[in-house]
Amino acid sequence: MPDPRFSVSDSGFLLDGKPLQIRCGEVHAPRVPREYWRHRLQLVRAMGLNAVCAYLFWNLHEPEPGQFVWTGQADAAEFCRAAQDVGLWVILRPGPYACAEWEMGGLPWWLLKDRDVQLRTRDPKFLEPARRYLREVGRVLAPLQVTRGGPILMVQVENEYGFYGKDAEYMGEIRQALLGAGFDVPLFACNPVQHLRDGYRDDLLPVVNFGSDPAGAFAALRAVRPTGPLMCGEFYPGWFDTWGSPHHTGNSERYLADLKTMLDAGASFSIYMAHGGTTFGLWSGADRPFKPDTSSYDYDAPISEAGWTTSKFDATRELMSRYTAPSEWIPEPPQRNPVMTFAPTAVTECAPLFENLPEAIEDDRPRTMEQYDQGFGCILYRTTLPPGPAATLEAVAVHDFGFVYLDGQRIGVMDRRTRHFSILLPERMKPSRLDILVEAMGRVNFGVEVHDRKGLHRPVKFGGNELTGWHVFRFPIDDAQRASLRYDDRRTTGPAFWKCDIVLDESADTFLDMRPWGKGVAWVNGHCLGRFWNIGPTQTMYVPGPWLKKGANAFVIFDLLGPQQPVLAGLDRPILDQLSPELDFAPARRPKATLALDGVEPVHAGEFAPGSDAQSVTFRTPARGRFACIESLDAHDGKPFAAVAELDLLDESGNPISHERWTIAYVDSEELSAEDGSAENAIDGQVATFWHTRWSDSRPDHPHALVIDLGESRVVSGFRYVPRQGGDRVAGRIKRYRFYVGDELIKR
Numbered sequence: 001m002p003d004p005r006f007s008v009s010d011s012g013f014l015l016d017g018k019p020l021q022i023r024c025g026e027v028h029a030p031r032v033p034r035e036y037w038r039h040r041l042q043l044v045r046a047m048g049l050n051a052v053c054a055y056l057f058w059n060l061h062e063p064e065p066g067q068f069v070w071t072g073q074a075d076a077a078e079f080c081r082a083a084q085d086v087g088l089w090v091i092l093r094p095g096p097y098a099c100a101e102w103e104m105g106g107l108p109w110w111l112l113k114d115r116d117v118q119l120r121t122r123d124p125k126f127l128e129p130a131r132r133y134l135r136e137v138g139r140v141l142a143p144l145q146v147t148r149g150g151p152i153l154m155v156q157v158e159n160e161y162g163f164y165g166k167d168a169e170y171m172g173e174i175r176q177a178l179l180g181a182g183f184d185v186p187l188f189a190c191n192p193v194q195h196l197r198d199g200y201r202d203d204l205l206p207v208v209n210f211g212s213d214p215a216g217a218f219a220a221l222r223a224v225r226p227t228g229p230l231m232c233g234e235f236y237p238g239w240f241d242t243w244g245s246p247h248h249t250g251n252s253e254r255y256l257a258d259l260k261t262m263l264d265a266g267a268s269f270s271i272y273m274a275h276g277g278t279t280f281g282l283w284s285g286a287d288r289p290f291k292p293d294t295s296s297y298d299y300d301a302p303i304s305e306a307g308w309t310t311s312k313f314d315a316t317r318e319l320m321s322r323y324t325a326p327s328e329w330i331p332e333p334p335q336r337n338p339v340m341t342f343a344p345t346a347v348t349e350c351a352p353l354f355e356n357l358p359e360a361i362e363d364d365r366p367r368t369m370e371q372y373d374q375g376f377g378c379i380l381y382r383t384t385l386p387p388g389p390a391a392t393l394e395a396v397a398v399h400d401f402g403f404v405y406l407d408g409q410r411i412g413v414m415d416r417r418t419r420h421f422s423i424l425l426p427e428r429m430k431p432s433r434l435d436i437l438v439e440a441m442g443r444v445n446f447g448v449e450v451h452d453r454k455g456l457h458r459p460v461k462f463g464g465n466e467l468t469g470w471h472v473f474r475f476p477i478d479d480a481q482r483a484s485l486r487y488d489d490r491r492t493t494g495p496a497f498w499k500c501d502i503v504l505d506e507s508a509d510t511f512l513d514m515r516p517w518g519k520g521v522a523w524v525n526g527h528c529l530g531r532f533w534n535i536g537p538t539q540t541m542y543v544p545g546p547w548l549k550k551g552a553n554a555f556v557i558f559d560l561l562g563p564q565q566p567v568l569a570g571l572d573r574p575i576l577d578q579l580s581p582e583l584d585f586a587p588a589r590r591p592k593a594t595l596a597l598d599g600v601e602p603v604h605a606g607e608f609a610p611g612s613d614a615q616s617v618t619f620r621t622p623a624r625g626r627f628a629c630i631e632s633l634d635a636h637d638g639k640p641f642a643a644v645a646e647l648d649l650l651d652e653s654g655n656p657i658s659h660e661r662w663t664i665a666y667v668d669s670e671e672l673s674a675e676d677g678s679a680e681n682a683i684d685g686q687v688a689t690f691w692h693t694r695w696s697d698s699r700p701d702h703p704h705a706l707v708i709d710l711g712e713s714r715v716v717s718g719f720r721y722v723p724r725q726g727g728d729r730v731a732g733r734i735k736r737y738r739f740y741v742g743d744e745l746i747k748r
Contacts, residue, residue: 006146006153008186010227013268021266022231023151024051024091025274028100030060030418031297035070035546036307037079038277039334043303046333047313048320051089051153053270054079055098057106058133060283065110065129068136073280080144087331090144091270093156094137096130096174097164097335098119100241102551103283104452105159105325105445110377111454112368119450120161122170131177132495137444138181145185148499152741156233157204161194163685164447164510171199178631190233192687193217194614194722196224205229209238209272211688212254212726213299214261216612225410230265234272236582237312238300241709242291244584246676247537247577249300251341252312254726256319263323271316275303278542281528282521285445286452287684289659290400290416292441294538295530298576302422305542305574306509308336311518334580337545340508343571345500347557350566351485352496353378353437354408358484360471367472368399369455370438378495378560379455381436383467384650387428394422398438399454403495403560405435410494413585419663419711420586425462433741434467436460437495439519439560441531446685449660477521477558481664489565498557498566507548510570515578518561525554534561534583539575561585593666593746595705597629600745602738603716610636610727610733614646618718620653623741625664628716633736642669642704644682645690646722649708652715659683662713665748679706692732707746716741 003610006015013020025044029577044052060074070076080090096107097120097637108129113119117125133669144150157175175187191198196206198405206225206656210217210232218230235258238250262269276299286292297304302313313333321330357380361372366381385406393404395414402414404423412423414436440454459466475481514532521539522529525548529541555568603623608615628649632642648656664679670691671677677692693704721731 001279004147006185008229008517011016013231015681019601022051022260022268022270023049024268024270025049026053026234026270026272027275028055028277029059029076029087030073030283032275033280033544034075036337036544038082038086038402039337040303040307041083041088042331042334043307043309044274045086045088046331047274048324048330049088049271051091052083053091053093053272055100056092056094056137057100057102057283058095058099059103059106059108061136062108062133063141064564066132067458070140071132072205077140077144080141080151082611085273088151088152088239089153091154091156092136092152093159094139094178095159096133097159098160099445101285101297102279102323102445103285104443105285105450107450107475109370109443112370112451113373120164120170122167122173128175130174134177135182136361137743138178138183142182145183147184152185154188155183157187157189160191160195160209162191162198166198167483168199168201171201173206175201175204177243183736184510184642193220194687196220200224207231207233211233214258214265214267214614216727218265218343227269231692232262232267232269235259235269236272237302239688240276240297240299241294241537241576243294243533244535244579244581244589245291245537245670245678246579247686248676254314256315259316259319263319265601271302273297273299273301275307276301276305276307277532280530282531284531285442287686288444288447288449289662289683290444291680291684292400295532296574296576298536298574325601329741338508339511339572340506340570341512341572342502342504344567344569345497345502347500347555347566347568348489349491349498349499350420350492351487352492353497353549354559356485357473357606358475358481363470363472364468365458366456366460366470368453370453372472374476376440377478378439379475380438380473381438381456382471383434383469385425385428385432385434385462387430390424390427392422393434393460393462395456395458396458397421397457399452399457400441400454401439403437403439405437407432415586418586418590429594448658475536479526482556494563495560497561498559500568501552502556502568503552504548504550507544507550510548511572511574512543513539513569514541515539516567517557517563518559518564520560522554524548534580536579537577539578540571542574543570588603590664591748593748595666595668595707596747597631597705597740600740600742604739605737607736608723608734612723614720614722616720617739618654618716619716622715623716624713624715625742625745626710627707627742627745628710628719629705629740629745630721631738631740632702632704632734633738635731636733636735637731639731640699640701641693641695641732642734643692643724644706644721644734645687646685647682647708647718649710649716650720652717654717656712656715656720657710659685663709663711664707665709666705666707668693668705671695673697682706683708687722687725690732692724700747706741713743
């Protein structure tokens with residue numbers, strides 16, 4: 001049998017027997033209009049890269065069990081062929097789990113219809129559908145492997161599984177499913193530095209994901225695998241945005257320095273993202289515990305959301321030109337696609353949601369959206385309250401926002417971000433109609449919290465008594481439902497669909513100005529542009545030129561809050577960094593609290609080792625409490641700052657406790673102006689983000705304290721601390737600390 005064209009040796013990758021340094025950039029086909037795929041891939045090639053990394057999203061390709069889609073935005077084979085045409089190899093990442101700030105990490109929502117399913121495990125309820133999906137992936141994409149003349153060099157098995165679990169047999173099952181699907185190129189697994197050993201297998205090439213400190217990351221990789229290629233599976237030039245938090249930008253100087261380090265070492269890498277694009281439709285996910293992601297996936301990548309070259313692109317291209325072989329060449333970038341504006345246009349036709357209800361489902365007790373065979377959109381729960389005094393309405397949970405109405409008047413909002421699931425309802429002199437309109441945003445895409453069922457979580461109680469006798473109305477806001485709406489020219493202040501035709505003289509890219517609107521979803525000519533929310537930081541929606549036409553264009557806006565002015569305009573540039581917290585229906589990110597540690601004994605006190613390695617601590621005696629507090633007494637560099645990349649708590653068995661019910665109860669200081677150093681970053685599962693005390697306008701000294709509310713009293717046997725990542729000079733790495741667990745660590 002002849003040697004394969006592409007192979008893995010003890011020292012690196014080989015192509016036709018010669019060393020190959022993979023210089024890759026990530027681009028997700030569904031986040032780019034199909035008409036622009038070639039343009040974006042040409043930009044990747046013009047940046048000096050020789051490969052593109054491509055995720056597949058299972059839920060996009062199998063929207064219903066056994067019904068597969070490989071057309072339009074889901075035509076992954078055509079994307080791979082386009083990459084080959086412009087001179088790029090392909091690194092395929094088929095899942096079944098992806099993450100990528102995508103709805104449920106790419107897992108299909110219909111898996112959650114089974115109440116007992118255990119995702120990303122050997123549970124047959126998960127593994128059998130996953131095998132079926134991977135067989136279909138092989139049918140479509142295995143013919144495009146390099147072994148058969150195609151561009152696919154390698155295929156990834158799962159994604160960052162080490163963060164989720166340690167079951168190497170599960171990874172073996174997914175590996176075997178890909179082999180059985182016809183993939184014969186090298187298979188690999190990627191993990192962040194702290195989880196390289198979790199789920200590790202000798203028969204999968206390990207690569208490491210990081211945003212800084214390549215020398216430290218590759219040393220960790222060598223400790224796991226002494227020989228073989230050095231590769232960074234995800235190298236972060238920027239970061240994604242979540243609603244209500246500052247827009248993220250990457251440190252270009254550090255990014256370029258780290259990229260140069262990898263080039264000098266002969267290491268391979270994939271820039272995540274080379275081009276982020278837009279999470280069109282309802283596919284944007286949510287960070288944990290619950291921070292929903294914006295539809296803009298600009299990522300501060302070298303190629304902007306709209307496909308524009310940036311200073312980061314130019315600097316990357318120049319750096320790459322110094323490392324290309326004499327036989328290689330870097331083409332000129334293609335021209336920027338044209339951009340247009342259009343004048344503000346009044347939106348006059350309106351279809352109030354409460355006047356367009358579908359047929360009701362009668363149910364004794366409310367169930368989650370999945371139990372009503374619905375995956376996306378909104379769902380309305382309705383019942384009748386008897387006359388009586390004011391009392392509290394409460395649910396176990398609401399995923400994600402519950403707009404509460406009494407006889408058509410909005411009383412308040414149940415908010416998953418703050419776990420505010422109770423509302424005081426006023427006195428009623430007669431029977432009153434209770435409506436809870438629940439909006440489902442993207443499902444959590446990271447950690448065990450991917451088991452994210454939408455809607456009301458029962459029991460739902462009023463005045464301490466469970467409510468029964470419900471009517472449930474499904475609002476998936478899909479094409480069929482939008483086509484059934486009845487519009488007129490009346491104005492409304494409640495949740496409604498708005499539409500208008502805008503006549504254009506040309507078709508070119510534009511940015512829809514959403515600042516006059518509240519919160520919801522937008523479509524143009526049947527294409528879903530994604531979600532908008534006036535709290536920012538994103539205040540525009542990217543509209544690709546190919547989705548517009550000369551003449552009349554149909555715009556539809558679904559607004560849950562109601563616009564300040566029902567007006568649409570097209571801008572010539574995006575607004576990605578404008579926060580408006582005063583417009584949030586949750587007036588504060590967290591309730592005001594004061595620290596109450598006087599007289600409280602810590603359950604543990606100690607000193608962290610220097611460096612970026614994760615460190616686990618086991619208490620001498622497990623402790624019980626609703627709150628956990630880490631108190632930083634000083635830092636290794638002697639500066640007044642504290643920072644935490646990630647903090648996990650361990651249960652009685654030493655396993656991480658789910659972050660599902662967690663919120664930040666108190667923090668003494670956090671940087672929110674010059675960067676996103678918010679305390680929530682310490683519990684989001686992402687080691688590239690971090691809590692950092694204030695530094696831009698004031699620099700309070702130690703001690704610093706961060707308190708987590710677990711949502712209920714739990715037994716805690718220890719914790720796991722991940723320092724701020726980066727080289728040896730990063731600030732905020734804690735030295736001496738005290739740790740507390742208890743029910744009364746704060747006062748409100």
